[in-house]
Amino acid sequence: MRSDKRDKKDPSGQFAYEGLDRVIHERARLAILSSLASHDAGLSFNDLKDLCALTDGNLSRQLQVLKDAGFVEIEKQTSGTRPLTTCRMTRTGRKKFLEYIAELERVVSNAAPTRVDAQLHPNRGGLSTA
């Protein structure tokens, strides 16, 4: 079958989504940045772990990647005798996160006709049912 519906106006790379920064796009890191974006005052390690449903090990690893990229800052203090780690988004992190979100909106917006079509033709899909 030929792809008859090819739109000659489609520019190359229309769906490449190069704005989806790989540092942010990884699901656990997206969860972390999304949490921090919603909590200006920062979040403790334990709160972050909870909000993102991550293990200690995975959260530590992903925070290190985000710190190395300059997207988060990590402050270690003690509260009484207990260590307290606070994580916060940097200005760069917030800027990059918002750019990433703008690209996500483009992904969602590109899918809008598919959603309408799915409501009109719920069984469409597959070469055999064309």
Added chain:
Amino acid sequence: MRSDKRDKKDPSGQFAYEGLDRVIHERARLAILSSLASHDAGLSFNDLKDLCALTDGNLSRQLQVLKDAGFVEIEKQTSGTRPLTTCRMTRTGRKKFLEYIAELERVVSNAAPTRVDAQLHPNRGGLSTA
């Protein structure tokens, strides 16, 4: 610094985004599914490569992952003497893609207050500037 703004109503895993299916979330595969979702009649291998700005090798690899997951179908024919490969989204692929898009919308929607805040306080961010 304590995370003073912690919202006690936040449920665990609020930002875990478990609906971001890992098969779809990888950027190249998201590009492929997004392209196919917009082209009901399917797309040739070369058109897909172009729209997603992928190399032959990477497109082949990612298509195989999507085929193994049951999200795309691949048909190989010949057009005259040239081989013609057509890719199309399956019903399952479309369903899963739309579920994924709904979760992306949640990510975008969670970021809405941050966007407003960024307009009001463009320099906010970082522990040192709290």
